[in-house]
Amino acid sequence: MNASKLIVVKIGSNVLTRSDGSPDLDRMASLVSQIQNLKTKGKKIVLVSSGAVAFGRQKISFSKKLNPILKKQIWAATGQISLIHEYQKLFGKHQSYCAQILVTKEDFRDRKHFLNMKGCIEALLDQGIIPIINENDTVTVTELMFTDNDELAGLTAAMINADTLMLLTNVDGIFTGDPNKPSSELVSTINSKTSSVKEFISASKSSFGRGGMLTKYAMAKKSANLGIQVVIANGKRDGVLGLLEGEDLPHTWFEPKALKHGVKKWLAHGTAYYKGQVKINAGAKASLTSSVIRSLLPIGILAIEGEFSKGDILLITDEKSEPIGLGRAEYNDKLAKERIGLSQQKALIHYNYLYLFDHE
Numbered sequence: 001m002n003a004s005k006l007i008v009v010k011i012g013s014n015v016l017t018r019s020d021g022s023p024d025l026d027r028m029a030s031l032v033s034q035i036q037n038l039k040t041k042g043k044k045i046v047l048v049s050s051g052a053v054a055f056g057r058q059k060i061s062f063s064k065k066l067n068p069i070l071k072k073q074i075w076a077a078t079g080q081i082s083l084i085h086e087y088q089k090l091f092g093k094h095q096s097y098c099a100q101i102l103v104t105k106e107d108f109r110d111r112k113h114f115l116n117m118k119g120c121i122e123a124l125l126d127q128g129i130i131p132i133i134n135e136n137d138t139v140t141v142t143e144l145m146f147t148d149n150d151e152l153a154g155l156t157a158a159m160i161n162a163d164t165l166m167l168l169t170n171v172d173g174i175f176t177g178d179p180n181k182p183s184s185e186l187v188s189t190i191n192s193k194t195s196s197v198k199e200f201i202s203a204s205k206s207s208f209g210r211g212g213m214l215t216k217y218a219m220a221k222k223s224a225n226l227g228i229q230v231v232i233a234n235g236k237r238d239g240v241l242g243l244l245e246g247e248d249l250p251h252t253w254f255e256p257k258a259l260k261h262g263v264k265k266w267l268a269h270g271t272a273y274y275k276g277q278v279k280i281n282a283g284a285k286a287s288l289t290s291s292v293i294r295s296l297l298p299i300g301i302l303a304i305e306g307e308f309s310k311g312d313i314l315l316i317t318d319e320k321s322e323p324i325g326l327g328r329a330e331y332n333d334k335l336a337k338e339r340i341g342l343s344q345q346k347a348l349i350h351y352n353y354l355y356l357f358d359h360e
């Protein structure tokens, strides 16, 4: 594992709960003191913590039949206070402060929200305060949701240019089969030379988990491609964060590729967050995908869909509607539509804000 300084630690619901579903406050206390210890050694840590629904479910039971979405919203809304209250008490014992940040997918889609969030998290870290992020489950239901908090953690790591993303769950990492079977082996390293491990991963989830190991794997690969090393480890193991200090504990490590520029990282995660679509002609496609760095000019644009403002993410597709990449709009959809096919116009997407998909 490489040395780390700015780390996003994601804690899954199961790490914070016992097998009967009750909050595991001892585990929480241990993780908080490990984080505190790393902090005193100069590491900056952002927490992405699940657990709101699990904590709420312990307290609130419903007398009448209720829509399952509403149930979850109520558990999340009530449980989040208990969760953050516990963190506040535990960090307080170390004379330390933590802060609550609740976000939605929309906040990653809008460049202004994104920069506000980033600025706030960085300022909290500078003040020695631990930001604790969770999804705002009250306002995000169905398609507005993150796949799960692993996705949120990956987006956060890219946003703050973290060097390390640590996903703590209830298994030691990715196994070559059912983690409960003795024949399954832990995959210690995943890099470009590793043959696919995806087929080993089953859709099964831990009792409170949302996305399962598949989303962890997908997010980990994406983050490693952006230059962030990812570690999947067992949050229930005593002293697990010692991994960040070089201790020898079981885990799966995703070797990072060369680091990508901050804006490109934001764009790379934009597949689910784009506001408009730009269809380009074959000449423009050849130009953008050539080895020479080029911006996207209106003359190569065939069609534009959606409403967007300057700064929003756009999906670029070719004539067959195949996605090529993402870019940041230099002006709004109204101007862009007026300029379709015209020469001598300002680029709609500047090359500094262009991210082309890897066709591996």
Ligand SMILES: Nc1ncnc2c1ncn2[C@@H]1O[C@H](COP(=O)(O)OP(=O)(O)O)[C@@H](O)[C@H]1O
Residues within 6 Å of the ligand: 011, 012, 013, 014, 015, 168, 169, 170, 171, 173, 174, 175, 176, 177, 178, 179, 200, 201, 202, 203, 204, 205, 206, 207, 208, 209, 210, 211, 212, 213, 214
């Ligand atoms: N090949 C595999 N290796 C490890 N875990 C796996 C594998 N296939 C499926 N899983 C399941 O993924 C679960 C972890 O994902 P998840 O339930 O989403 O955890 P969390 O709540 O920590 O996000 C494990 O408990 C395990 O049952």
Ligand SMILES: N[C@@H](CCC(=O)OP(=O)(O)O)C(=O)O
Residues within 6 Å of the ligand: 011, 012, 013, 014, 049, 050, 051, 052, 053, 054, 076, 134, 135, 137, 147, 148, 149, 150, 208, 209, 210, 211, 212
């Ligand atoms: N926002 C939800 C977390 C959902 C989620 O992704 O859970 P998990 O798979 O345990 O990380 C909560 O706090 O309950």
